[in-house]
Amino acid sequence: MKIDGVNGLISVLSQGQIKNICILDNNSIGFLLKVESDIAIEEFFKQYDLVLLPKWVEVEVNDGYYRKQYISRVAELEDILFCCVDEFWYLDLLKGKDGFLFKIFSEICRADSNINSFMKRDILNGKGIEDLPDYEEWLGLLYDSGFQNEELSNKRNKKKNAGEISICVLSYIISKFYEVDNVTTVSQDGGTYYMTKRAEEHLGDNIKFEYDNPITFKSNDFIINEFYKLGNLKEEVHEKISNLRSKRKLKFTRVKEDGSIEERWKIVDNDEFIELLQDNTLQIIF
Structure with a gap:
């Protein structure tokens, strides 16, 4: 069921009934499409009360017809709430x-030297945070001019790291x-991962938060492992692994024979x- 508008989203979040939230990235939507014959939409998203898609990510999703249709089907799931979240909210x-x-935007953007420099030079511009222009003004400036542009075949300018930053802030x-x-980031x-972990490490010392709830991650490798253990992907993984993943850096733990953790x-x-x-003791972190 779709939530429209920021007031509707705030109302749902403020009731204390939403426990598990999923935030989607464009790249993982493409992966979920690829494995949909083994992992149905209902099966993957039944673990969540609320699925969120930042607007900057939706722009990327709309470049692909099938990804756009996949999100439309997620939004129609009866027992799960869905909301496309505008960054201006x-x-x-x-x-x-x-x-x-x-401060949240700044700390998360610090991982990208170009965007970090832009925020200091073109948004802060020697001023204190209390003297910043309105949020709508500096956010619009950041999106329009702060990201590296890549022109796609459909003539849209792709904003490098915009979607990832929006996911992390949200x-x-x-x-x-x-x-x-x-809150689970599916990306x-x-x-x-790096931006969120950096923010968690540095922001907690400077800002008093109301809650300290975890942010976890599901990479494509995590999803493969999760549904392999459930029996959904056994044949798919062995016969078509090259279509599902490429060699990549993996963060994981395993329990050793003496009970210690690798x-x-x-x-x-x-x-x-x-x-x-x-x-069976493998735990993929990212």
């Missing part, structure tokens, strides 16, 4: 705390200012990944 979601919002707002159990992009952050190719799937 973020200040309302933060109850007007514009200084906090700029997940941070909800996890720290609303009573939920968990294959490492930037969402924690790794290493490049894993497809053959090793299949071996890892056989280990």
Whole structure:
């Protein structure tokens, strides 16, 4: 069921009934489409009370007909709430705390040196946070001019890292200012992981939050492991692994024979990944 408007979203979040939230990235929507014959929409999203899609990500989704149709079907699921969240709503979601919002954006954008420089030079411009222009003005400036542009075949200018930054800011707002159990970012992009972890590490010392709810992640590898263990992807993984994933850096843990925990952050190719799937103690972090 679709939620329209920021007031509707705030009302739903403020009731304390929403426990598990999923925030989608464009790249993982493409992956879920690829495995839909094994992982039905209803089966994947039944774990969540609310599914969110930031507007900057929706712009990317709309470049692909099938991704756009997939999101339309997610929005029609009867037992799950869905909302496309405009970035201009973020200040309302933060109850007007514009200084906090700029600090969140700044810390998350710090991971990208070009965007970080733009925010200091063109938005702060030597001023204090209290002297910033209105949120709508500086956010519009950031989106229009702060991101590297890449012209696509459909003539749209793709904004590098815009979607990932929006996802990170939204997940941070909800996890720290609303009573939920968990916010899960579904993304294959490492930037969402690095940016969010950086913000969690540095912002907590400077801002007093109402809540301290976790932000977790589901990469494509996580989803493969999750549904392999459930029996959905056994044949698919073994026969078509090269179509599902490429060699990538994987963050995971495993329980060793003596009960200690192996924690790794290493490049894993497809053959090793299949071996890892056989280990029932494997936990993929990202």
